[in-house]
Amino acid sequence: DGGITQSPKYLFRKEGQNVTLSCEQNLNHDAMYWYRQDPGQGLRLIYYSQIVNDFQKGDIAEGYSVSREKKESFPLTVTSAQKNPTAFYLCASNLGFTDTQYFGPGTRLTVL
């Protein structure tokens, strides 16, 4: 089955630690995105990538980093520089400019 997978579903982090969230897709989509969702707010864009080995900052990139070494994979690292990382993180992908974005199931990150 084609789709987008995210792991883990739940992640707990101690303050000062970096953590990496996984996002994989087998839809042959060129573009991938990371969003953050907080209660009472819409989704906010963290990073996006349109092709392998290229990515751009979104609206709230501070404290996050990404890589795009393979077309299928777009991992997100939440660094210790992110002051309020507890949130729900969603990965999305699509074919191109006019294509609908499709989402993975999300990862809930909690900082202890």
Add this chain to the structure above:
Amino acid sequence: AQTVTQSQPEMSVQEAETVTLSCTYDTSENNYYLFWYKQPPSRQMILVIRQEAYKQQNATENRFSVNFQKAAKSFSLKISDSQLGDTAMYFCAFMMNSGGYQKVTFGIGTKLQVIP
């Protein structure tokens, strides 16, 4: 900058009845796309319906239809014959091409409860 406003934080509807969720947006662009996404308690974001701004005809998908008023910048979602599985958060989203990438702006959502 584009903005998307959903003015109804919460709504409820009786099973089998019809409900309409409101969405307005602000843009100076002429070419764009509009979406409704559903987020059930599982938190998976699911596409409900898509509308291209250049199309005058309102999009429909089974029990879901939109009322797209381009001049008024309004994009409401009508759910007919509501079912318990429709209980979810509904997000309105605006998409356009911006500086060579796809920019999507989301509203803050409307929580819909379908009552048996």
